[in-house]
Amino acid sequence: MPADAELREDGRSADPTRPLVMLGVMIATLTNSLDATIANVALPHMQGSLSSSPSQITWVVTSYIVAMAVATPVAGWLGGRFGIKRVLLVAIAGFTLSSMLCGIAGSVSQMVLFRLLQGLTGAAIMPLSQATVLHINPPERHQRALATWTLGNMLGPALGPVIGGYLTDQFSWRWCFFINAPLGLASVLLLWLFMRSNPPAQRRPFDVMGFAALTVAVAAFQLLLDRGPTNDWFESVETWTEALLAAGGLWVFIAHSGTALRPMFDPGLIRDRNLVVGTLVGTLIMMLMYSSLTIIPIMMQTVLGYPALTAGWVGMPRGLAVLTSIVVVGRLSRADPRALMFFGLSLQGFAFWQVTQFDLSMDMRPVLVTGVLQGLGQGMVMVPLNLMAFSTIRAELRADAASVFNLLRNVGGSIGVASMQGLVDRNRQAAHAALADHVIMSDPVVRAALPPAFSPETVNGALALNDEINRQVALIAYMDDFVVMVVVIGLVLPLILLLRPPRRARPALAEAAPGGAAAEPPRRLIGGRAA
DSSP states (O other), rough: OHHHHHSSSSOOOOOTTTTHHHHHHHHHHHHHHTTTTTTTGGGHHHHHHHOOOOEEEEOOOOOHHHHHHHHHHHHHHHHHOOOOOHHHHHHHHHHHHHHHHHHHHHHHHHHHHHHHHHHHOOOOOOOOHHHHHHHSOGGGGHHHHHHHHHHHHHHHHHHHHHHHHHHOOOOOOOTHHHTTTHHHHHHHHOOOOOHHOOSSSSSOOHHHHHHHHHHHHHHHHHHHHTTTTTTGGGSSHHHHHHHHHHHHHHHHHHHHHHHHSSSSSSSSHHHHHHHHHHHHHHHHHHHHHHHOOOOHHHHHHHTTHHHHHHHHHHHHHHHHHHHHHHHHTTOOTTHHHHHHHHHHHHHHHHHHHHTTTTTTTOSSSSHHHHHHHHHHHHHHHHHHHHHHSSSSOOOGGGHHHHHHHHHHHHHHHHHHHHHHHHHHHHHHHHHHHHHHTTOOOTTTHHHHSSSSSGGSSSSEEEEEEOHHHHHHHHHHHHHHHHHHHHHHHHHHHHTTSSOOOOOOOOTTTTTTSSGOOOOOOOOTTTTTTOO
């Protein structure tokens, strides 16, 4: 293996193994992101096969989310302590093995246990693969490399429901987990053979107190968001308990991190403005992305009356628009990333505003157009955001930075889904009361406007009238959610101005040197050693 394959921050040397390492990272990222949604469509089949109740089967999803959230913060420390390659290989192998165990689970308790293991092992894949992409590529290639990485990250959730539904219908729900075996094996082989082992970046001792406090805070908060709707939110003792644990754990973590000599995360992360602002922007954007991806399919089926299969096909152009936008943006290396983000967010805001103009008599065209606009805007934001957030961070802090970045983005997605769904429920009740008050049957104008099918004089007519009111109310409630999303985008846009543009990489000195000799400074390896 050539010495040039080492993980260098500058990455200027011609490395023939880089594409193979990128391929291995892409497969791992795709497998990890695919598993976030592929099993959701198979839950009804799992329930019957594992003889579980509806409340028990939801833990198949909840256990994975909580385990991922708990283990993500420690991924950076593990990568810095034992080396990124070693930890990444163990994470992918563990994720693949636990996926196989999920596929052969014989009871719901076994399934929940194996899903916990799957989340714990897979949590390090996303942040460490992102750090690897930054390490093995020179600064001038970061935008294109991050576009490739983002492509795998975004492709998984888009394809998950389609692949999961096909495997479940044609074979068995167990193949939703067995499919990870060939993908995981290919990724492990590629990275094991071609990824250069880098020395550990630091010997920082593990912060047990900080990790314990953060684990309690993150786990309790994720449980609160996931089980809140089922428990009627703060009407239940469980929700209050989870809220107090989350607040207490966060307070202990902040107080401990501010006073400990060796906190869990390097204090240098807080001092990097691009990382802090980029993480905040990413968290808010993920709130919008996950909530819109969740709400629009539900609205199409429950309000507009689309069958589930039709709703799935209507949502596909948005995914294709995201992929197209990511590929195009990855090649715009000379464009200002802040301008791309500003335009992409503005495009999403325009699309969200168009959703607020929906009505029950429209055809499918507005749904398709707004979906494509959202996808194009989303792709224009994600790649520059990743580039800007990590453009000024020191190489030895990238693993820690990626852990924090991915953790808070995932938490933001959970907050977005829970808050927007809660807002829909609250607005639906308020809109129903307001709309029903205007249906006064003693008013001759109202009686004349109602068609015979909605006549309250008959039982069927009264039921039909109530159903129509509920449809109108639901559409109003969903549109109110998108008004809030437009406001959030308006608040995010000024934050982009706080980001510092990445430094332009200097041209190679080899071209100017006599005889073509490379007159460049010593290369710096991961861990601070000179090449």
